[in-house]
Amino acid sequence: LQASSVRLHVLPGFFAYTASALKNDVAALNVAADVKTPHELLQLLGTDERPAVRRLLAANPRTPEDVLANLARDSDLDVLRALLDNQGIGPAILETLAASPHAVIAAGAALHPLTPPEVLETLATHDAPVVRNAALTNAAMPRTVLLRMSAAEHQAFFEALARNPSLPAPVLEMFATCREQRLRMAAAANLGLEAKLFATLAKDPVDTVRHAVAGNPGAPVEALLILQEDSKSAVRAAVAANSAATSEILARLAEDSSNAVRLAAAGNPFTPPQTLAWLAGDTVPVVAGAV
Numbered sequence: 389l390q391a392s393s394v395r396l397h398v399l400p401g402f403f404a405y406t407a408s409a410l411k412n413d414v415a416a417l418n419v420a421a422d423v424k425t426p427h428e429l430l431q432l433l434g435t436d437e438r439p440a441v442r443r444l445l446a447a448n449p450r451t452p453e454d455v456l457a458n459l460a461r462d463s464d465l466d467v468l469r470a471l472l473d474n475q476g477i478g479p480a481i482l483e484t485l486a487a488s489p490h491a492v493i494a495a496g497a498a499l500h501p502l503t504p505p506e507v508l509e510t511l512a513t514h515d516a517p518v519v520r521n522a523a524l525t526n527a528a529m530p531r532t533v534l535l536r537m538s539a540a541e542h543q544a545f546f547e548a549l550a551r552n553p554s555l556p557a558p559v560l561e562m563f564a565t566c567r568e569q570r571l572r573m574a575a576a577a578n579l580g581l582e583a584k585l586f587a588t589l590a591k592d593p594v595d596t597v598r599h600a601v602a603g604n605p606g607a608p609v610e611a612l613l614i615l616q617e618d619s620k621s622a623v624r625a626a627v628a629a630n631s632a633a634t635s636e637i638l639a640r641l642a643e644d645s646s647n648a649v650r651l652a653a654a655g656n657p658f659t660p661p662q663t664l665a666w667l668a669g670d671t672v673p674v675v676a677g678a679v
Contacts, residue, residue, distance in 0.1 A: 413438070420444035427452050439464045449476035460484040465493070472496040479504045491516040498522035505530045512537060512545075524548035531556065538562075550574035561585060569594050576600035586611040595620045602626035612637055621646035628652035635660045647672050654678035 410416045410432060419425050420433050421444040433445055434455040445451050446459045447470040459471055460481045468488060471477060479502055486497035486507050491514075497503050498511045499522045511523035512533055523529060524537060525548050534552060537545050538559045549555060550563040551574045564575035564585045575581060576589045577600040589601045590611040595618075601607055602615045603626040615627045616637050621644075627633055628641040629652040642653045642663045653659055654667045655678050670676040 410436075413440075416441045417444060421448060423448060423450045425450065430455060434458055439467060442467045443470045446470040447474055449474055451476065453478070453481075456481055457484065465490055468493045469496070472500070478502060479507075483507050486511055491518055494519045495522040499526060501526070501528060503528065509533050517544075520545065521548035525551045527552060527554040529554065535559070546571055547574045551578055553578055553580040555580065557582060564589060569597065573597045573600045577604055579604065579606040581606065583608045583610070587614070590614040595623060599623050599626050603630060605631050607632055609634055609637075616640055621648055624649045625652040629656055631656070631658055633658070635663070639663045639666075642667050647675060650675045651678055 410419060416433060416436065416438065417440060419429050420441045430445065430448065430451050433441055435458070436442055436445070442459060442462060442464060443466050445455065446462070446467045456471065456474065456477060457480065459467055461484065462468060468485065468490065471481070472485060472493065482497050482500050482503045486494055486503060488494050488497070494511065494514065494516065495518045498508065498519050503526065505528055508523050508526055508529045511519055512529065514520050514523065524545055529552060531554065534549060534555055538549055546563065547570055550560065550571050555578070560575055560578060560581060563571045564581065565588070566572065572589060572592060572594070573596055575585070576597050586601055586607050587610055589597055591614065592598050598615060598618060598620070599622060601611055602618070602623045607630065612627050612630065612633055615623055618624050624641060624644060624646065625648045627637065628649050633656065638653050638656060638659045641649050644650055650667060650670060650672070651674060653663065654675055664679050668676055668679040
């Protein structure tokens, strides 16, 4: 397409933009952001010199794949960030982003569920710790890599590994029952933890470990029943905010002596109507107002 001569008539209700019209900042921004913009117009903006336009283009799920592929090599960090948030990107673009010299972008690619396993394996040995840790928490990481990295010589990676929901059960149990608090806490936040280990960690002597269990949406009811009686209000509040909390647990916590716990229960979208009605009459305005 020759930018100097193109005139595109778009869907009914749209203006016909020429390349010269797209030189107007407002027009270009509107076109780049609109999911109804035809591909031909988005193509015209693919090499636009204005970073703000390219950012909106990178965020638009309707932007053609070849344009997104070019944007994956953009020099503007915000363009790359917008691209990571675009639900239309696929494995090929993520592979390009994973090779970014910016650790924050490579880490974003390392966390993405569509990043190819072979790319994740490479990122597991990245120079930047933030990238390595992100890759090791990705559920798409090959099991062979997880097992290899759980060997004793890779202790620096254990905390990230303990958060990976695809970690083999025996390895996760090793972390959940070890002496190191940080590893037990990481394991307690893992959605793949077995029920028996949830129950064990719900009685952990360290309150931050119990808090991690209390906030885990994968925690079984048995563990939450233990934690609803916890001595620490922050732990009980985490239970009250947990989407896995039953109606009975939420009703119990709606009468808790701690304002923070009752506030968490009031803000839980799964709190039943009768419990919300009770909380609406709370003597603390901020609690009643949260219903």
